[in-house]
Amino acid sequence: MNTEINILTIFGSGETSPYMAKTYRSIFNSHPNLKINNPVILNTPFEFQENSNILSQKIFDYFEKRLNIKPKVSSLRQNSPKSIDKKKIIAEIKNSDFLFSGPGSPTYALNLWKKIKIDKILQSKIYEPGIIAFSSAAALTLGTYTLPVYEIYKAGIKPYWEKGLDLLKFLGIKTIIVPHYNNQEGRDHDTSHCFIGKNRFKKLLDNLQEDFLYIGIDEHTACIFNINESKLKVMGKGQVHFGSKSKIFSLNNGDSLNFDDILYKQKITPNLNNIPKRKFKNQNNPTIEKISSNVVSIEIEELLKIREIARSSKNWDLSDKIRSILESKGISIKDTQEKTSWEKNN
CATH class of the missing domain: 1.10.10 (Arc Repressor Mutant, subunit A)
Known part of the structure; x- marks a missing residue:
């Protein structure tokens, strides 16, 4: 892996669609010396499903055929924790230079990742050389607060926040990631804001006392964070939306923005103590x-x-x-x- 690369890409949806393959290629092509040696699919969010092996194979096939990389599939099983080779899985994640995770249940993934300390590994890995690409359920886990979509939308539980991974501390504020932001599958009811609808989402935001930033990512759209350069870029069919208690603004395909300008536009003072010190390896290079x-x-x-x-x-x-x-x-x-x-x- 080229040590210059430190990318977090968050997809609103379409992470394995033919259209979004150009997003991956754009990242790869912008770093001509890039060599991906240890790609990994972390299938935790959907591995509770009966068809998890089929889904894992489809994701593997996508990356092999569209992007010419052959990722390992790292699997965990919550119903048989004794059979989990923790050291092997942790080593795979630590050594990965391309880490993908996608659809399923965000709370299932969070509970299992926290149980075997994968959350700590991800919190450290975000500042190390490599590419992390999370979508859908996995994308929901990235913020300070996580939307428990299955519990709210499917089970009818009163809306609440789950504690997330908080991987976007580099923005200097508490964050919420909302994929499927412009979803319209409901037709006769609002399924925007990751299926729970605008009204319920607003009520959840009203419960937050501290300053926050939510990042809503439309379907077939990606928000690419270049952590080394403190810049982000939008690619895809839709927009990326940045909202706070009082304001919201949106970026279109091809737009870019410095990290500090996000909060500057919101008139929010970042929490300096919340921004981790960035690591740079090979300082003699x-x-x-x-x-x-x-x-x-x-x-x-x-x-x-x-x-x-x-x-x-x-x-x-x-x-x-x-x-x-x-x-x-x-x-x-x-x-x-x-x-x-x-x-x-x-």
Whole structure:
């Protein structure tokens, strides 16, 4: 695996459709030296189904025929935990350079992943070289809060939030991922917002006290997070929607955005303590040094935009704290009426 790659791709649906194959190819082709050596299908979300082996084979066939990669299938069985080779499965996930997980039940997957500590591995893996591609049920697990779709839509349980993996901490806010955002299968009833409908989804959001960001991904659409470069890109037939308590904005196919601009558009101050420190391996590699330098510049700009929000909100304590942090790292900032600039001290 090329160590430059650090991609999280979230699909709204269509993750194994002919149309969305070009999304995978776009990621692969944008890194010409990329070699995928250890692709893995994590089939946990649907492995409780009687046809799980058939589904796993179909996903394998898709990647082999459309993308010329042959992934291993990592399987867990909740009804026979003694038969699970935990060390083998954990090693497969850790060593994977392309990790896919898709449809099924998000709560089934979460419960099993947490039981054998796969959640911790995924929380670490998100900052390591590789490509993670999650869709549908697996996509739901990625946020701070997870929508228990089966329980609400199929079983009629009163809407509630499940604790998710919280893999998008790099955005600096609590998150909710909503695939199938524009679903219309209900015809005579609203099945948007991942089948539960707009009204129930809004009531669930009203129960949240802290700031949050929900990311709604339309069907046959992908949101591609380039974590090394702190940028995202939208590909597909639909849109990706970014919503908070007060605002929502949408991006179309081909649109891109810096991570910091997401909350800037929402007028939300990120939680700096919630953003993990990014890891960079092979620091002696000139390419990695260049990437690290670029990311440092991007993160300084992110801090300055956060400071701008703080100043406009008259949050002087936070504004001063950001200045102090930068100055302690040898960065001086200069405020003018037009803009704020920065430079490294000698």
